[in-house]
Amino acid sequence: MTTPGTTPGKREDSAPAKVHRGMRPAGELPGPGGRSVTSRVLSVLDAFSGERRRMSLSDISRRTAMPLTTAYRLVSELVAWGALERDRDGRYQIGLRLWEVAALAPRGPGLREAAMPFLEDLYEATHQHVQLAVLDGADVVVLERISGRGSVGVRGRVGGRLPAHATGVGLVLLAYAPPEAQERYLAGPLVALTERTVADPGRLRAVLAGVRRDGYAISDRQVQLDAVSVAAPVRDAAEGVVAALSVVVRAGDPQPGVLVPPVVAAARGVSRRLSSRA
Known part of the structure; x- marks a missing residue:
């Protein structure tokens, strides 16, 4: 699973083979x-x-x-x-x-490398689950996670997937996704992982607008009834949102509002580091 480096290059030593209508590329013959x-x-x-x-x-x-x-x-x-x-x-x-x-995927090790110092600082400040994720289709993929012994048990794993609308990182990534991608997602179906999951398109649209207004997301017991996550966007040099990071805590301890400033600060730190590498 997850976190970027260099992308595989195209071969430049030969011209691409022409593929005519009705023909299949090599390796695509039907079995x-x-x-x-x-x-x-x-x-x-x-x-x-x-x-x-x-x-x-x-x-x-x-x-x-x-x-x-x-x-x-x-x-x-x-x-x-x-x-x-x-x-x-x-x-x-x-x-x-x-x-x-x-490991050659641009949203893998390179992004993880840029984020790790800030994820570690955030973990030391909270001693809770700290994670970095990207959007892939309708899912969020966790690229990295740091966990404490006493942290609440969480669904998913590094490299694992969860529906975007139920997670803090997913709400952030959906909120800043292109409008057409948002509409495709809102067209559903939207699965309810718990009784608190926002699975109504109208309500979810309002939630995403709130994330864009506030600059962070709080997913309150939407993935599991004993966990809350606070997430913020990570931006590249062009100010595009390329990832999100979050803290996942046991519901009620601590209160989500307390976690917003350190989560937002960590996300901004990763964004600055990505921008400096551009």
Whole structure:
């Protein structure tokens, strides 16, 4: 999961191949059932999750709805490349090579590196969960989290996803997203994780307007009934909101308003550091 560096460069030593209407690029030839080779490979990787970190070949075949022989061929190629690894029990897990490629994502390690000193300072000031997240489609992805022993238990993990409208970081990122992206999100469906989740488009639109007005968001027991988060935007040199950071505390201890100044200050510190690197 998560936090940026350099983006993979395009090859410049040859002209791109022309793709005519009705033709597919190499690697996109449909397999049995009309699915492309690429979609089948991606479905193998997508079968893994935080709850399913290791799977047998039969598990992968079942979860991808592919014949065992097809799954075996694709899995073997992924193992040879390093995208998957095989453990002592013969089960498969995500390989280190995939992490190396993911580390090239511009919203990954570089952003995390810029934010870490401020996340650490914020943690020392609060001794609560401190996290950094970005928006990816309809979800927030947690790039980094620092947690204390006595902190409230939280849903999700580093690299994990949560629906944006229920989280403090998600509300911030939605509030500053382009209007068309907001409208797509508001069109739903909006899942209610708890009885306090704002899942009505009209109410959510008002909440987002309030975030833009105030410059921070408070998610009060919307993800889980024992936790509250306070979040603020992280901006790049062009003043665009590229991430959000937050503190997650047990409901009622401390009061959210007390956390607003340090959270906003930390977010501004990360923003200044990103701007200085531009």
